[in-house]
Amino acid sequence: MSAEQRHPRYFADPALTCFDGRFYLYPTTDGLADWSSTSFRVLVSDDLMNWVDEGEILNLDTDVAWADRFAWAPAATARNGNYYFYFSADDNIGAAVSTSPRGPFIDSGLPIVERGAHAGRAIDPSVFTDDDGTAYLLWGNGVAHVARLNPDMLSIDPTTVTSWEHPTFREAAHLHRRGTRYYLTWSENDTRDAEYRVRWADGPSPTGPWNDRGVLLEQSPARGIFATGHHSILRLPDSDDWVIAYHRFAIPDGDGYRREIAIEPLHYSSDGDLEPVAPRIASIRLTAPSLPITLDT
Numbered sequence: 001m002s003a004e005q006r007h008p009r010y011f012a013d014p015a016l017t018c019f020d021g022r023f024y025l026y027p028t029t030d031g032l033a034d035w036s037s038t039s040f041r042v043l044v045s046d047d048l049m050n051w052v053d054e055g056e057i058l059n060l061d062t063d064v065a066w067a068d069r070f071a072w073a074p075a076a077t078a079r080n081g082n083y084y085f086y087f088s089a090d091d092n093i094g095a096a097v098s099t100s101p102r103g104p105f106i107d108s109g110l111p112i113v114e115r116g117a118h119a120g121r122a123i124d125p126s127v128f129t130d131d132d133g134t135a136y137l138l139w140g141n142g143v144a145h146v147a148r149l150n151p152d153m154l155s156i157d158p159t160t161v162t163s164w165e166h167p168t169f170r171e172a173a174h175l176h177r178r179g180t181r182y183y184l185t186w187s188e189n190d191t192r193d194a195e196y197r198v199r200w201a202d203g204p205s206p207t208g209p210w211n212d213r214g215v216l217l218e219q220s221p222a223r224g225i226f227a228t229g230h231h232s233i234l235r236l237p238d239s240d241d242w243v244i245a246y247h248r249f250a251i252p253d254g255d256g257y258r259r260e261i262a263i264e265p266l267h268y269s270s271d272g273d274l275e276p277v278a279p280r281i282a283s284i285r286l287t288a289p290s291l292p293i294t295l296d297t
């Protein structure tokens, strides 16, 4: 394993979650040619501002029998005292379980979504649990898919797969709910492109139909911020305060393989629309080369 993987300075594809009042961020380890990481880590915070890299939680070389490259874009959730971790590995999606959000996670033994089983690429899982307890897995590149997770949380019900195509849909589908409204958010363009950005749609159910509402978060050349995409959205505990975690080219000298994670507040208008997010240098940054820190004011 390279030094960059043992002591990473760059992270991307943030899945920000909260378990029992503590924040956990599951990213892709970045800073490697062609996104060639083979393991996953977790970062932990009590306040969203100060983060500690708690190390490796799953390694494709030693913990996964069916794939050994391209450890990308994970997601995590909790159910019945267990923690479930979903991850991209060589254009398949894996599922793993642990009794702790800090892992180690035990792989289920088979991809939960196999390469080629559905249109587009099998990457970029995210997980959404509706108010009635039904859990859904989303994934895709080129085509977005959503399916119900079975009660074991390690498999999907293939009869429930719903697919969505849109000219702007590239990858990183994410679903959240506020009140009776569902919000689908995703990344448009290529992560190496300065115009990589987040769009949003709303709809009446976890499977739409989706009404494209435009760009939610995009680059700010005037501020030297580029390629703002692959996000997750989280409601803070016991509040109606929301945040969006996303990645961008690391500042000042990043690119599509050296990305940093930022966290910004996310606001709704009085009629429930998502308000555009203006990326700031002074957001919470999990940034190279000074991890683990990170309030840049």
Ligand code: FUB
Pocket (backbone or CB within 6 Å): 012, 013, 028, 035, 072, 073, 088, 123, 124, 171, 172, 191, 230
């Ligand atoms: O980090 C590797 C890939 O880049 C992810 O799977 C995509 O979403 C893009 O961020």
